[in-house]
Amino acid sequence: STAALAPQICVVGSGPAGFYTAQHLLKHHRLAQVDIYEKLPVPFGLVRFGVAPDHPEVKNVINTFTQTAHSDRCSYYGNVTIGKDVTVKELQRAYHAVVLSYGAEDNRILGIPGENLSGVYSARAFVGWYNGLPENRDLKPDLSSETAVVMGQGNVALDVARVLLSPLDILRKTDITEGSLAAIACSKVKRVWLVGRRGPLQVAFTIKELREMINLPGTRPLLDPADFTGLGDVIKDVPRPRKRLTELMVKSALEKPGEREASRWASATKEWGLKFRCSPLEVLPAADGKQARGIRMAVTRLEGSGESARAVPTGEVEELECGLILSSIGYRSLPLDSSIPFDSKLGIIPNSLGRVQGAPGLYCSGWVKRGPTGVIITTMNDSFDTAQSVLEDLQSGLLKLSNSKEGFKSVRSILHSRGVHPVTFSDWEKIDAAEVARGKLAGKPREKLVDPREMLQLIGH
Ligand code: FAD
Missing domain, CATH: 3.50.50.60 (FAD/NAD(P)-binding domain)
Incomplete structure (x- = not known):
């Protein structure tokens, strides 16, 4: 029966929107598998790359995101740019639901x-x-x-x-x-x-x-x-x-x-x-x-x-x-590819409660859903709302669960054929440890690696 099938869901972007959407899905669906794709090798979006260095307390949300990533039903794939390495269409073929939470990459x-x-x-x-x-x-x-x-x-x-x-x-x-x-x-x-x-x-x-x-x-x-x-x-x-x-x-x-x-x-x-x-x-x-x-x-x-x-x-x-x-x-969000609805005037993906308009199975959360304003808590709340929409659509049968969606298994072969090597969460933890160790010598919480090649080298890619 379909009742025992695990929904395969993926999230594009590992900022607060991606992680909070994943957290809510994992918490409220006991079978859901959630894969998070991130274009950079390292996770956390603007928490790492936006929040000011002298606001370390704001970055404590990283502890919660790390717990989410440690769930057996959550996987992180960094170093994968959606729209370039894999298309959204390909993700939709592999997953029952795709959540776009890729933030605002422009200004x-x-x-x-x-x-x-x-x-x-x-x-x-x-x-x-x-x-x-x-x-x-x-x-x-x-x-x-x-x-x-x-x-x-x-x-x-x-x-x-x-x-x-x-x-x-x-x-x-x-x-x-x-x-x-x-x-x-x-x-x-x-x-x-x-x-x-x-x-x-x-x-x-x-x-x-x-x-x-x-x-x-x-x-x-x-x-x-x-x-x-x-x-x-x-x-x-x-x-x-x-x-x-x-x-x-x-x-x-x-x-x-x-x-x-x-x-x-x-x-x-x-x-x-x-x-x-x-x-x-x-x-x-x-x-x-x-x-x-x-x-x-x-x-x-x-x-x-x-x-x-x-x-x-x-x-x-x-x-x-x-x-x-x-x-x-x-800041300003950009469209990921021309097949996805995008309101270029407002700079958002048109949606209702996170459901992308005219695109069943496609969702959005965070800055790309609301526009580039609001603090992390605002982003958390809207990501929970989006996750709730996904859960409702699973429950109502709008999202049909079928065996044919293999999740990362099929994306893995696409990535392999294109020579893309994803970074896992435990890879990130090695980078993290190296940064913290480097920082210690200088009396700082971490010394960030700023060159992706150096990051990849460190984890043996
Ligand atoms: P993001 O955090 O931008 O995450 C998007 C992620 O998607 C990124 O990791 C990006 O690399 C990834 N991505 C992009 N394109 C692709 C792609 N094609 N494929 C795969 N992945 C992709 N809030 C506070 O509460 N306190 C603060 O002190 C604070 N300071 C801030 C300082 C600055 C300078 C800025 C800009 C924002 C600040 N905020 C702060 C707001 C907070 O950062 C945002 O509310 C929040 O980060 C938005 O989350 P998001 O996940 O939508 O976007």
């Missing part, structure tokens, strides 16, 4: 002249660089200018500013790569502006990250009192998190600092500030025509209020001198 661009000048980087590449993402390991960002501008006012923008301004003693104890630590040690950057098109009531960062910035040793905030005067009345009616966040900005900008803070600010050698109502127009080239020397911005005013307020140019223009510009205006 939104500013779309202004000069964006390609040297000294201009996406925050995504910069974050990838300091976190050891193989594709960004050779970024070599130019840190020779005193002023950096981050376009964007979200948590990623604050991460980037914090890493640029943190005392080396703090960074040295994190899992930041040795190459980027060495570069930051020689950095001339001492001022970071975080620029937003709208006002203080529209910033996208959260209070914990702001507080961290305000308390960052060796730095002082540059907040223009004029930006914050009179906000007290407006925020009475806004939701509590926004209210508390705004109150903290208002306090820092308008109130006299306490004695300790005042002396810390007075002796600070670095500074960071928030610049509002400025929309980028052009990156200005230096005399050599190659290097960025500043950014020209349109001064804006707000039309409407609250979250939906729009920035409209006033006609005034402002220029800011800076040799380092990081655009932090959002």
Whole structure:
């Protein structure tokens, strides 16, 4: 009978979405086999390659993911790029259900002249660089200018500013790569502006990250009192998190600092500030025509209020001198192959509760399902929802269980015929142990391997 057949399910991507989807499926179906495919040799997506090195507590979710990977009914296959090494169609032939949770591999661009000048980087590449993402390991960002501008006012923008301004003693104890630590040690950057098109009531960062910035040793905030005067009345009616966040900005900008803070600010050698109502127009080239020397911005005013307020140019223009510009205006998902529905305007796979529209047996979770916003907990909840949809479809008979789906057995022969060697979870554990051992020598939690060839060599591939 089909009742005893184990559903073969696979998940594409080993970030939080992939792991939380797998966890929920394994927990609530006692026979399901879940295979996780990952294009990099190493797992965990943005938990490893996005989350800031000085936020080790956020990375504790890796313990839960590791438990999931240790289940008898879960397998991890790294070093396999879906869409290139194996197609989604091939996965669908091998599995009863395929869950796409491959995240957001690209970033939104500013779309202004000069964006390609040297000294201009996406925050995504910069974050990838300091976190050891193989594709960004050779970024070599130019840190020779005193002023950096981050376009964007979200948590990623604050991460980037914090890493640029943190005392080396703090960074040295994190899992930041040795190459980027060495570069930051020689950095001339001492001022970071975080620029937003709208006002203080529209910033996208959260209070914990702001507080961290305000308390960052060796730095002082540059907040223009004029930006914050009179906000007290407006925020009475806004939701509590926004209210508390705004109150903290208002306090820092308008109130006299306490004695300790005042002396810390007075002796600070670095500074960071928030610049509002400025929309980028052009990156200005230096005399050599190659290097960025500043950014020209349109001064804006707000039309409407609250979250939906729009920035409209006033006609005034402002220029800011800076040799380092990081655009932090959002990540972006890409379609995996043309056979899968994709909404390129929203940058997501169109779905209802994780069921990909018009594609039975195909599901999605995480950033590629919702868009690239939200913390790990948000991603966890939406991944549980998707897993629930799969379970319901199994129960209702919408997903027909048959012997003909062999799961990894058939994918293995496809990979073999194409010369692709998957990395297993125990392979990863060898890489992990090597990284931790290397880190120990330097007094860090780990020293990441940044070259996939070195990773593969270590496990004898
Ligand atoms: P991802 O984590 O991106 O995982 C996708 C995985 O799919 C990756 O491993 C990728 O390599 C793989 N993949 C891509 N394409 C393919 C393919 N073709 N075949 C196989 N595999 C593929 N949240 C917090 O709660 N706290 C924080 O401090 C925090 N900091 C952040 C800092 C940054 C810079 C960023 C960008 C995000 C941060 N977040 C943080 C948010 C959190 O990282 C996301 O909510 C979460 O990672 C999204 O999960 P995901 O699985 O959808 O995507």
